[in-house]
Amino acid sequence: MQEAISDIVWELGNQKDIISTDPEDLHAHGYSSWSTVNPDELPVAVAYPRTTEHVATIVRVCHRHRVPVIPFSGGTSLEGNFSAPYGGVSIDFAYMNNIIQVNKDDMDVIVQPSVGWRDLNDELVKLGTGLFFPVDPGPTARIGGMIGTNCSGTNAVRYGTMKDWVINLTVVLSDGQIIKTRRRPRKSSAGYNLNSLFVGSEGTLGIVTEGEWRITQPFSTLKLAVLPEETSVAVVTFPSIRHAASAAASIMQAAIPMQCLEIMDEVQMRVVNLSKFTAPRVWVEKPTLFLKFAGTKGSVKEQIQLVEKITANHKGGNFEFAKDEQEQQLLWSARKESLWSMLSLRKEGEDVWSTDVAVPLSRLADIIEVSKKEMDELGLFASILGHIGDGNFHESIMYNKNDESERAKVEACVKNMVRLAIEMDGTCTGEHGVGWGKKESLLWEVGSETVGVMATIKNSLDPRWILNPGKIMEVPWERQDDHSAAKD
């Protein structure tokens, strides 16, 4: 691996800040306190490319030396997605953070991997486009990682997930070759859908980067939706989490075009109040649905009437609206920041296990009731929240990682939720990805034959298994030896 680092420095010239081997930097790129799991290894170097050609050079060198490369952008992932279990070089896109072009008339935008989705939206407002990018995961997530995990967020129930917004990608392949998946048509039937293959592949098939190699051509052209005309935000409380989940399923089954439909249990509502995000307003600490309506004025009014009726049928009460736009934003921020608010309440030595599943709508109330009960029985500070309109929710559990029996209990509880979701025909992850943490769950979910197809594709595009190895699926034994040899 040291040879690879020397070669990278040699090939890219003695540019300052291209390669770091600072121990703190290595730690920050191989360990995450938000992650459910962290392998013992760290990357041996962090590379800071400025261009796609830099990335291609780095990958080509690593390919020659059979050294792993792991892409890194916002660093907010939860399943060890950017960890370095086989060492290698972490590629941090910190300096590739430009919005290259905004095509208002085509409603698309060209961006680099380290652009944050909130910065992108701020810029679109500043330019007066009237457009926005709707995919809204954790506040500090960036485009590169959002592509990696096929992320979603609160807007997904209305606007879909990351895969639905990518028009094309510039990708560095495992041997350093640069390709572009597509041009800029709004739809296409031309050949295999490489966009959807790379999106969600967590950097294991290619490294998504920027498009300097064709100056007029975009790297990652994201379709832009238009800002809705009227928005209204409300909360409604329920006597139990089961009632709240049932109401959410009924709203979706009535096909009301919700902008967002989120659930938070009484613990999370307490966290919102404690965080004082919406102070002086204090919310009832009961299982709650967060509702965002959007559309023309007339349609928002109609939607609200329908939803009030449905929630009342599920014993929903206290239907409260944010009183103005500022309170709307505060309330929604409280929801968006909920994981971070919870993290800020951690005591010394505590960790959080935060993971997600998704199930068909008809099973939502069942799984959420059982999971909440099992989670409460742990006797720990723990909560359920999530994108309930997609059948997707998260458990966040605080625990002491150094207490082995506590850690084991938490892991068993979470794995049971995953197993239950799969038995109910759901998925082990609705939006966080498989990463290092859920490879076993993916096998439970789709079976070894289907993971085998994924491995066949992986092997064909990355025969040396250098691209983010150990994520989504196990590295075959013979390749593990390769990586160990490179490390020694």
Place this chain on the structure above:
Amino acid sequence: MQEAISDIVWELGNQKDIISTDPEDLHAHGYSSWSTVNPDELPVAVAYPRTTEHVATIVRVCHRHRVPVIPFSGGTSLEGNFSAPYGGVSIDFAYMNNIIQVNKDDMDVIVQPSVGWRDLNDELVKLGTGLFFPVDPGPTARIGGMIGTNCSGTNAVRYGTMKDWVINLTVVLSDGQIIKTRRRPRKSSAGYNLNSLFVGSEGTLGIVTEGEWRITQPFSTLKLAVLPEETSVAVVTFPSIRHAASAAASIMQAAIPMQCLEIMDEVQMRVVNLSKFTAPRVWVEKPTLFLKFAGTKGSVKEQIQLVEKITANHKGGNFEFAKDEQEQQLLWSARKESLWSMLSLRKEGEDVWSTDVAVPLSRLADIIEVSKKEMDELGLFASILGHIGDGNFHESIMYNKNDESERAKVEACVKNMVRLAIEMDGTCTGEHGVGWGKKESLLWEVGSETVGVMATIKNSLDPRWILNPGKIMEVPWERQDDHSAAKD
């Protein structure tokens, strides 16, 4: 190939109607008068499986003998997608045409490949679900081929294309192994998006079939949208096709949530009148936008006001609404049947060249103006129509195939449109697929490196290149020899 046929009969028992070698049958499964191109070869047999296991057996035998297999459902494709340039066995799903399960609460449905999308919708109405399946390609298209080409239709501008509706697929791989891509979550980040890889791969990576191997599990679970509350259909005419295309782009840029937004030139309007679909009503024979509005009553009213204003800015006039639901349906049928109406006007010996492209919205008026001009200069019966809201349109040109110079002129004209679309950052096919006819165009569009990635994936999943060989990309020379050997 004869050995393969004997083996299939032997393995599946002497069941009647499993294998046909009737010459008319072979012709119907290897030649299409709607197709832009037809290779000289035909399949040597047509297999009629009843179950996924039958399909697996057929593929396993063909894998052993290195014989091509080509899936066939509705037979409506336009680019030679089901042709048999290397002979082989056509798998006709005629007997696998069941709607296996409708999950109303989860809003999904389990279907087999030969279910027609109109039959599916009729059934959903009959069951009183209030749900429908929105992807609406040619009237006689069936689910299997719709998956193969990642088709769309008039509803795509609102609801997206086929890939956006598939929850999971049961697939027979090239060696006869059966896999299922996913369970039934509404969204997932679990591993590679195999759904989107198989959708649009035209049967070259695996054969999508039904799910008897896990009785409670669906084969192809298609998300169902809810029927909108109010629908309104209108036409508006323009002085030129450029004006019509500009108006369409402006409507999209204003982000009005159109249900459908179609264009038809004056020739197609004449065809509608000639077809007497909407008789006694006769439409003005000018370039026309077909508009379908849907939503709540209030929002439809708002949409119509906005669209009237925009079209007026582009010299649109004669804004006319269908007067009742029956006329709405007739008018929309006229649009949907337009290709078939045109075909019915063919004279003896005439063929039709019908092909599609898509470009970014900002280039729509440019390409459509040039294409229309070049097409008119041919002096043939020819028209432009299409899903203009997606930047997607079709040329249909009648010509005499036996007149070599006429055929060459038509081919040059169509290829020029494709080249222009690609230069404008568009795609060589928005919805028909690459098939046998557009392999060269795909190379122009994405380049040999990107087609190389597709070929690498193809080769990894189908190392003997038996699955629909010769479609999307060329068969490597060494595999062509294999197929020739098998044939001899």
